Amino acid sequence: MKKIYFNKLLFSLALAGTASGLVSCDKDLLNTVPNDRLSVDVFWKTENDARIAVNSLYTDLDSTNIISWDAMTDIAHTNQNFNVEAYVELGTYDATSSKVYDEWRKAYRGVQASNYFLENVDKIPAANLALINQYKGEAKALRAYQYIKLTGLFGPVPLITKSLSLEDAKQVANTPVEELWNFIDKELNEAALLLPATYAATEKGRVTSGAALGLLARANLYAGRYQKAAEAADKVIKSGTYGLYESYEKLFTYAAENNKEVLLDRQFIKDTYSNTVFQLLAPYSQKNSGSTFVPTKALVDMYETLGGKKIAEAGSGYDPLKPYLNRDPRLKFSVFLEGDILPSGAVFNPKPGSGTADAVGSTYIASGTGYNIKKYINTDDYANPVNSGINIILLRYAEILLTYAEAKIELGQIDAGVYAAINAVRNGRTDVKQPSVSNASQAALRELVRRERTVELAFEGQHLFDIRRWKTAESVIPGPVYGITYVNEQGKLTIVQAVAVNKVFDPNRHYLWPVPQKELNLSPLLKQNPNW
Template structure:
């Protein structure tokens, strides 16, 4: 099965209908909206008992677990919902100027979102959809005969990883969330309470650690994009480093993060490739070449493309080399890259023009000054619609592994060992190295700035602010400088549980 560009058509229509019914019951997405689906007889008399019975069907079901991350029916996908709206837009990397159309991104950027904010509810639903797909597969795979037991274990490991990964994103976004690790009825789902953070961390890390042995280091061309051992180690590094910071502040997690990150670094040259230039990282021709874990996209009107570039860029005029005939949500008066982010780039940083542009030629042929991301936008790309961009979205890049590892070394007082990792990233960006004699404090400042510009637009910075617990200071200072009439507290690090879930399951909104 080719995974490098996952296609949901691998799931038969009858199974899609069945799975939708199962999801509705499992995810507490509102009884009324799911009632009819639960009563449907699946087409061709395929039932949940008869579908998950062959190796091919398990393979198809696993494609569905992966595809849950991808844009479907204009809902955005994980790259738009988790990494753009809930993360990047939340930070001071973006600046929402006007409330045109009462857009959700304005509310998110200005900390005016509520339990009824649509985009946040979509995020919750899509993550639990992925969890539901994985739960069903994992509940059935043991009874299915496989020609090769190693393939069976690989599929199981991929599903366990993806389920744990979805829970990690939910936990970072909402804090305590209900832990559902098997198919359940609507009645059972509505009775499952929110789970405390320590239990969630234990479940997530144990699931991914258990998956490592069954995963491969590399895959052939037809299977590029599957979860690798390096992806599992990198994700564990991110999860443990997150848990070592705010709010859990589990000091023992830092050493575990260090071990897993070093396991990735040891594979460079064999399993991991450091991109020679920053531009190489953001070309669709290089998908599944430099990133460790990425969301798979393909253009051609298959509903598997990315929506993110059109979400954050203008509808250019024909004179602009980045022209896209399809429209976008962007206007220079709505949502743009903050001047604060642009000012963070050092003079001569090669990443700046590859990340942000500050003007474009409008459709009327006149220049329009606006700051916007171009990182995932490719020149001359012809699309079927604005949801059709082909470039994959990086969930974890190798540069992130290097910088997380350097951060831990520095925090442990071994700054001299951390310096080469930071300088490697700076050298690629065309910047002077930091001195080997740099202090722990100055290195911390340099590394945090480096992370902001290196991963701008990728949904990393907001979560950094949270785990460092600097978000309150940074956001309030930015709001004051822009004369915005709001301040935040640590309670604003998390989003409110969607109202639909509160109505069905009675969750409280306590962090």
């Protein structure tokens, strides 16, 4: 919804302008309306006020920060060791981490904004009650979105459902995780009843009933409530509103924006409300872009061969000298590989000693693994890498299918619907045709659906939450970071290893992030997570 880029700064300025206009003719300047805050004296009067206010809630949705979460797992890496995310990788972070605090702060900013909206919207004498209820549904769903993230990252966080004064903030305490999941479940079920299934083209980007149900499926999967997760996902599937976009390669391009696969995204527009995803992720040769987060060999090796076999499996046909030949097409659509054509028109050549700006070791900014993320890197943004208008997808239909399949597998309810969901993701597009699966054991299907989630949703912010709930993080994260395989000057097959990186994951503490120290200092009732 390109019209919902309403920045909170613009929101404040617009209200300030309204206020100043009301008092500009007043000779008594001491009686002016304050122009640096929202005043109930001039707001919450019309349905348009409600629209402006609910629009502002979308600015608290996640954006390119979701990609950083994958860099704290096995499938990606923070390329510069002085970035705050690198300290999380190395296990040297604590409750004073700015990364930890920023994620907490941004999420609770969204919670507070939603709370304020829900407390005040009924002040409006609405002629269109259905519209006001729709706005309430949007606020509830967006608040639940923040709590899904907070609970997934931090565990027992405070459940706050009203605006807080400074004194109130000093009395907040941890809420048990089970209560948080109960609240999220209730909010999203209520929101789904208030929201429409679709909107007019001019309203694209607003939360729909399908998005609320999709978030409900995600939340219950995180919580291990598999029956509820399967039921919510099934409602989305049976609604017929969503489907897979025909091309995985084009899914993250401007041409595919607002397609039928997207349930929820953060909307941007060039020049007006942009993001910097191109500059953040593109190879260094692309106008000195940052290669901030880069893929790892661990991820690349997960992509099957075209025959549907793992590369280490007997008969896979995998050739270490031609590692990207005959592989699952999602690999080349997600990762810049040697020989790819870059947005500049140049050929990507990250091999050490290649003489290109992208050569491993040529500069600390070039990818230390020899891989770069391709999702969201559009030629349209090459001219101005810090002015991207591409929408960042936060929830899409492929995740719904995989959530349904995983939940049913964990329940032992393996039926035709499970295979249909998995196979749709594997071969339901024109450019991805991995072999269908059938008649597999529960253990084999569990392994398969986990691999499908990893490769299908790579760099979309889900893997950190997945390996935490699967309790596999302690196995897959620790150790060196490896990258491309190449033939060196002596003719020897060599694997790139990122310099001075040894990822750490302590199962006694790292399955939850620490509560930020600033929050502990504010409220004596707030308790720290174990072993921090």
